[in-house]
Amino acid sequence: MLLGACAKTDTAPAAAGGTPAVAAAGEVNLYTTREPGLIQPLLDAFTADTGIKVNTVLLKDGLTERLAAEGERSAADVLMTVDTGRLLDVVEAGHTQVVASEVLNAAIPANLRGADGQWFALSLRDRVLYADKDLKLDGFTYQDLADPKWKGRVCIRSGQHPYNTSLFAAMIAHDGAEKTEAWLRGVKNNLARKAAGGDRDVARDILAGICDIGIANAYYVGRMKNAEEGSEQRAWGEAIQVVRPVFAGADGGTHVNISGAAVAKHAPNRDNAVKLLEYLVSDGSQSLYARANYEYPVKPGVELDPVVASFGPMKIDPLPLTEVVANRKLASELVDKVGFDN
Incomplete structure (x- = not known):
């Protein structure tokens, strides 16, 4: 049922006229290279629990180029990718910002997040x-x-x-x-x-x-x-x-790669962006990652999908x-x- 959830992709436009994007109360803009259908159940649950609407922009390629072109006008709040290298490419290009979150640091092992708080693993492959x-x-x-x-x-x-x-x-x-x-x-x-x-x-x-x-x-x-x-x-x-x-x-x-995320440098809805990241490492969300996508939770102690559990520790x-x-x-x-x- 989770895998069959429909992905809805909204457009999160940058502000016109060369000025920075304006914050929208109760919204957060997600730029992602992941197919929205794979994470839509998590986003729907976040909205249901917090009342914060997630506007999703799918960018299969060209995330770094899109952010560079938008600059300070960018509407992006959260940047989500698959593959550590692709996420760190965005970080090294200067498109992210530091997040100091006790919730994220407690949930994610140190080797699976940036030491400077600029990126975080959300699930493991x-x-x-x-x-x-x-x-x-x-x-x-x-x-x-x-x-x-x-x-x-x-x-x-x-x-x-x-x-x-x-x-x-x-x-x-x-x-x-x-x-x-x-x-x-x-x-x-x-x-x-x-x-x-x-x-x-x-x-x-x-x-x-x-x-x-x-x-x-x-x-x-x-x-x-x-x-x-x-x-x-x-x-x-x-x-x-x-x-x-x-x-x-x-x-x-065992070697792991990740799906991960960061808060965009010019995020107009920064507080909501941090809330979304913290929500995605909660026990419920981590369990949903495991059941919907058969990925391994980044947070220790979360219940695994039965097939994944059958592989042993x-x-x-x-x-x-x-x-x-x-x-x-x-x-x-x-x-x-x-x-x-x-």
Whole structure:
């Protein structure tokens, strides 16, 4: 029912005449790169509980450019993106402001928010192992993907996709560029097919016997396992088991990416913007994130969706996400250097 909620996108216009946008009592303007339908249940609940209307502007691309063009006239209050790198691009371009909120700081672990209060993770997307349901696995590390015993048995999407460059960037942060390059060559050597397609294609190809394991985001499994009975996607989901890999080493955990948000630099409705962010990390909202999108709550202790809970406990990699983002460019260069996608 949550996933079927209709997304309504309103236009939040900037003020005319070159003057800053004017605050509107009881409203907040959300610029988002997420499909509104994925978060509309949360926004509807916020409005019902607070009386504050959310005007949503969907920007699949060009968020930074839009904010730069609008400048002080921008009507944006809250900026919401998927992928840490994209969120920090907005921050580094100077389009956000500091928020000092005890509510946000208490709900969100320190490595999942900006140290200066300029950005906050709202939900997590763990990068996990899809494996044939009959395969016996007793733990797994990301480094294991390069083990020669998996030669011809691994499936993965393009190495240049943000989901994978984020993982590879984290590997650089953990093991250094030289070891990561060697690891990428090992993973490429183990591929059962060209690195391509999407995450759900990994499950599809495991069912087809093309590969035995692959790396993909966990939330897709919730969608597949809850798809209509008899559908292709349901069959893909039922063909696999999920294992949460960790980076090798005493401090290693499972790699996560985020959906996150920040308050816009020139927010005309700043107080309402902060209220929305604080609402999105409440227990109820975090549970709704988990049930509607099969994403992992950023707030510890929140009840999980049954499918997500079935994956077992998750130890989140404690590496600050800023360190991951700092290695994105190098990760992309290494993907090209080893010919990962060729």
